[in-house]
Amino acid sequence: MVAETFDFIVIGAGSAGCVLANRLSADPRHRVLLLEAGPRDTSMWIHIPAGMQRVFLDTRINWAYSTEPEPNLNGRTVYWPRGKTLGGSSAINGMAYVRGQPEDYDQWAQSGAKGWSWDDVLPYFRRSESYWGGASRLHGSDGNVRVTSTAHRQPPGSSIHRATRAFIDAGLAAGLPLNTDFNGAKQDGIGWIDHTIDNRGRRHTTATAYLRSIDARPNLSIWTEAMVERIVTESGRAIAVDVARDGQTKRVGCTGEIILSAGAVNSPQILMLSGIGPGEHLKEWGIEVARHSPRVGQNLQDHMYVHWVHEVKPGFSFNAETRGVRLLPHILRYYARGSGLLTTGSSSAYIFCRSLPGADTPDTQIGFRAYSTEAMVSGTPGDHTFPGWSASVSYLRPKSRGQIRLKAAAPAAAPAIHANYLSHHSDLAALMSALRLVDTIYASPQIREVLVKRLAPAEGIDVGDDGELEAYIRGCANTMYHPVGTCAMGAGEDAVVDERLRVRGVGGLRVADASIMPTIVSGNTNAPAIMIGEKAADMVLQDMRR
Template structure:
């Protein structure tokens, strides 16, 4: 029977950080388990390759939600990274933290130590920011945070149009004040994706006290009374047990961590019994509080000089590929839309919208692969950052290899409908504002005939999609539906923590990858503090 001091389940954005930081102590034996494979692949390392990964069964779990009643029964594909680096190996590489008020709200919900001033040092510690050290950014950390290798003039015009529409320019979207419009930063190093694995594990994988195993599906956390003592795993058709002398950390993400708790008999007792699972510890909040960002995109035909579509189609796309191979520059070295604006859905609201512009437009083919449109096109999206709707997830069966059932309940709160429709109108207004209005020839999708609130909401439902940010299913707090406390320990159990996006009580008003890395940094510190306090007793 294998035994380690710490077992981390999931080599994603949080798990890689936890494993890297804990293994800095040579006296600690750390095991990092990942269900997927190694992700050393050309299209994963190439920033623009993310579009190809939506259809990949090898590197993408490609979960699907249950039919969503509020979307007329649509099932939505939830792409999640399958392999080392987790979703940081297939995402848009956007480095956005949200706003300071997000974390102050976490603290106000019964989570001391999670306010903005508490978490900012952890954001800074992980960074090696190309802009240098400042009050809001760090240098010398493992994770490279860089500016786009090129910024199309159209992006600068979008920022100017935002300013003319009342949204001020910003030189740093990861620092207040807000509302603000500016250029994004990315987790890209020398023209290649810098995933959590590349940043935190690959440089230290030679450590003798760090073991990384792929192709290992954890099927259950083993309990001895109220204490976690090991995990049961499925690997190469065999089941085996691995024990932990100190702690087990679930970093499998907001979709898999609650599933693993339920499979281990931790959750709502009635639901567990329906699947023939013996309840071991009652925590009715496991799987509740599911939140996600929803977005919808517009597409415009534009003047030829306003788009890079011509560089990504026909023979020119091969020239662009050669350019990338020779220089790691050009369009293939770019992450998702380079410019964005934080905005309000109404003048008296908190900042609750993210508007992003891309100097290109795409369409999906019958195979699901995405390609640039043949005409000069621009695309822009609206994300509702602070949805009031709450969904849940549940087991589909007691088989750990069956995907759970996800019920995101998008737009189940009427306020979300009004705010996102207002965001679509605001985006149109900005595109009709100088200087962007000189670049736009025609709105292609949805078209100006789609103008009423009802028509715009129908468009949201029919063509919108997930922001790829599911969180909250093992929320941190002290109420009856909280799953972990402010130390990220599973409530009522010992030696078991959850450290990933599932612990977020409220979704950040931004992208979630940077917050997940911060959670990994802070969670690792909490484990080390507990170890120091208990060294004379247990560990």
């Protein structure tokens, strides 16, 4: 029996889902339900940027997934945190704001995703952002998401400012161009980065950006701690959602559209639990096949990180500044001025450069941080009490492909994540080249006098030796937390969704999140996921009016 009926049901209150809930409920005639499996975003550590270390392992607001043993990483499992609260992964991520390159989106359009070229998506990036530098052809100034500069939040003379300045100066000396806006006309170069942190120094999640101001809309219902069990289809159309909440399962009807925005892991999982996916795999778990869609869960892509860690001289790292009484002045600065250490995102500077021969645009991203942890060195959790730096390299256009599969026919059971890292040789070659670039930068006079000891790769490893460097990568490479592509859009009938994000063969159902990306973007994935939410909302409303 249907408990309630809505015009639109959005599954997942993450980077795209919060956008959709806002835009679809703007018309008071539409009754909208937003479903989130996790709790409300009340933890103080969500909203203090430096608190990301606290939410990284918090299973109350984090799915805390792990991959299956990765055959090309010495059989290691890799930890995959994913947000489980209002704001989704925007509530636990590193807050870096990078859109990728125009060529990424042009490639989508050329591969059959009509309407997703750079010129098509740029208006939605501009609509979503309130950029610290003001409005321009490439930036918006009155959008929902606050985007600010790291350089403006770190006072000159602080450990973060001194360390980042030294790193940037060394990169410039190595021949890299200065870039003051990685979302500007060109991505190449080295410079300070932007974050989704507001002018008060608080993390600006999509829940903060898109839900806070509309909580009181009478036509919007937000259900937290609501686990979606399956999407109900009838005669080839999605008509309801079964939701476990408050100890019971309710069937919620939908007269308009159901939009699945649960992310690159949970969106394909929910589709498969609903009978939409690879038929033979669903039958293995006793799930009745509503629509054979063989590409659901396939095409999984992710960026990898490989860390380069150094112990450095005092005054150039904030490792020791986060303990005991030394943290007190940073707390006072944070609450008084909204600046300083506690406003720190995952990285303070980036490099975008080319690692593989023939790359027309940057294919490598290197993130610099004025801190280090033992997990970056040995994989064992723990803080460093000595001052340290970390620089992490990532190949932006991996050729390796993985998949998401079911491990049980139950929504609360973690799915099987096969990232299949380094299954293509070019991914390894690019990482090796990028690590050697870091070695070159760290050999510059601007940095050499600051360094004490190389910790990772260990000083005994010869980074000029292919075999030794490959062994290091396979033993320590990790995820950059950017999974995409598992419900990819395309023109072919085997694509999971079409260019308007409609699930092929199922009426009244769309997918709108990072899972629809045909190929991964050349940068962080949060800003593109927000853009996808904005564009999807427009498409839903346009199709409804038709």
